[in-house]
Amino acid sequence: MMPVKKIRIKTPIVEMDGDEMTRIMWGMVKEKLLLPYLDMKPEYYDLGLKHRDETDDKVTVDAAEAIKKHGVGVKCATITPNKERVREYNLKQEWKSPNGTIRAILDGTVFRAPILVKNILPSVKTWKKPIHIGRHAYGDVYRNAEIRVLGPGKGELVFTSKKGGEPVKLTIQEFEGPGILQGIHNIDESIQSFSKACFTYAYDMKLHLWFGTKDTISKTYDAQFRRIFDEEYKMNWEQKFKETGLEYSFTLIDDTVARIMRSEGGVLWACKNYDGDVMSDMLGSAYGSLAMMTSVLVSPNGFYEFEASHGTVQRHYYKYTKGEKTSTNSMALIFAWAGALKKRGEMDKTTDVVDFATNLEQAAVETVENGIMTADLIRVAEPSPNNRAVYTEEFIDAVSEQLKSLLWRG
Ligand code: NAP
Ligand code: MG
Numbered sequence: 182m183m184p185v186k187k188i189r190i191k192t193p194i195v196e197m198d199g200d201e202m203t204r205i206m207w208g209m210v211k212e213k214l215l216l217p218y219l220d221m222k223p224e225y226y227d228l229g230l231k232h233r234d235e236t237d238d239k240v241t242v243d244a245a246e247a248i249k250k251h252g253v254g255v256k257c258a259t260i261t262p263n264k265e266r267v268r269e270y271n272l273k274q275e276w277k278s279p280n281g282t283i284r285a286i287l288d289g290t291v292f293r294a295p296i297l298v299k300n301i302l303p304s305v306k307t308w309k310k311p312i313h314i315g316r317h318a319y320g321d322v323y324r325n326a327e328i329r330v331l332g333p334g335k336g337e338l339v340f341t342s343k344k345g346g347e348p349v350k351l352t353i354q355e356f357e358g359p360g361i362l363q364g365i366h367n368i369d370e371s372i373q374s375f376s377k378a379c380f381t382y383a384y385d386m387k388l389h390l391w392f393g394t395k396d397t398i399s400k401t402y403d404a405q406f407r408r409i410f411d412e413e414y415k416m417n418w419e420q421k422f423k424e425t426g427l428e429y430s431f432t433l434i435d436d437t438v439a440r441i442m443r444s445e446g447g448v449l450w451a452c453k454n455y456d457g458d459v460m461s462d463m464l465g466s467a468y469g470s471l472a473m474m475t476s477v478l479v480s481p482n483g484f485y486e487f488e489a490s491h492g493t494v495q496r497h498y499y500k501y502t503k504g505e506k507t508s509t510n511s512m513a514l515i516f517a518w519a520g521a522l523k524k525r526g527e528m529d530k531t532t533d534v535v536d537f538a539t540n541l542e543q544a545a546v547e548t549v550e551n552g553i554m555t556a557d558l559i560r561v562a563e564p565s566p567n568n569r570a571v572y573t574e575e576f577i578d579a580v581s582e583q584l585k586s587l588l589w590r591g
Contacts (some may be wrong), residue, residue, distance in 0.1 A: 289480040294311045294475055381488050
């Protein structure tokens with residue numbers, strides 16, 4: 182038995198299709214878990230690598246602009262081409278990362294959170310609630326300038342003002358032999374928009390906000406991050422946080438890491454670019470699997486883009502194209518869709534859409550908790566006679582059965 186009437190999605194969701202194994206699963210998720218229940222006309226953009234190449238990557242820009250128009254997008258994983266991919270797909274050029282392009286247009290911050298299920302325990306025993314990570318995605322070492330120093334000489338840091346005057350000059354090192362030299366930067370405006378996004382997300386999700394940098398050593402660079410966060414807190418959040426019982430705390434990054442290890446979770450951990458890159462992978466694996474992490478890009482203007490944290494699962498795709506069965510986990514993709522639907526429902530004030538999204542998440546979680554899971558999870562799940570490793574499509578079918586029974590019960 183199925184509910185007869187489909188739930189209508191009032192405003193379009195921007196749907197961005199992708200590559201390889203995630204593209205295959207994307208189709209299955211839509212066909213088996215969404216279209217039977219939802220009357221939706223997503224605005225579809227094919228970000229598959231071939232189509233990006235055909236459109237000279239214009240499709241990526243169009244998709245980002247569409248998110249600005251409609252407010253909510255959901256994205257499949259996509260290939261960021263390298264030399265090998267240029268050959269494999271016979272590309273016109275090595276196109277930039279679509280995520281980078283979209284992020285630059287929306288000026289957003291990426292937040293990641295694990296999907297928790299009862300039968301997969303995090304490696305850190307005290308973690309009871311999810312730890313969310315907000316990664317500042319601009320500057321630092323990702324936009325550096327580096328020099329390989331081959332012999333004796335002076336390394337300097339120089340700033341030449343557009344207003345004229347003497348350049349500001351600092352000696353970094355008087356080299357007596359070979360070495361290395363690096364220059365990095367950041368921009369107040371970008372740090373401000375990162376801090377706004379973090380406070381907004383933490384408040385929205387009812388999470389404490391923890392932030393740490395190395396400001397004792399880096400008294401100008403890292404200290405500027407701290408100052409901007411403090412200002413944002415004092416100006417816009419202190420009262421709201423206190424009223425809701427939420428805390429904002431800044432500590433030295435070392436202390437933050439130590440506190441995270443002892444905490445029970447339920448916090449948003451704001452990270453500088455490099456810290457976020459490293460720590461989100463640590464959190465992902467500590468919670469069980471890369472395929473159990475969701476990701477959302479939140480723009481300071483209130484646009485949202487949901488996706489899975491993992492890539493296109495290339496190795497599985499090559500098996501798939503050879504006709505072999507794979508056991509690829511679609512949890513993060515399902516949660517990406519559920520996240521987008523929930524946000525769409527909240528914005529449109531359509532509670533039936535929010536309820537459906539909640540049921541979809543619950544169906545996926547219950548399927549795993551009933552012991553039906555893909556190979557990556559079987560390896561880390563609590564042993565049980567009910568545990569059964571299933572193939573990619575079987576898992577989605579099992580979620581579909583669970584969803585039907587939830588909707589029927591509800
Ligand atoms: P990946 O797709 O994340 O996969 C790395 C490995 O992690 C897989 O080989 C698999 O391990 C495991 N894994 C990841 N997701 C899984 C899932 N859903 N179910 C089961 N196992 C999963 O990273 P990659 O292979 O390094 O990158 C492939 C492509 O993805 C690259 O072209 C890269 O550009 C792209 N990428 C895109 C995004 C994005 O669009 N957001 C992010 C990262 C990478 P086993 O092989 O051991 O089973
Ligand atoms: Mg990383």
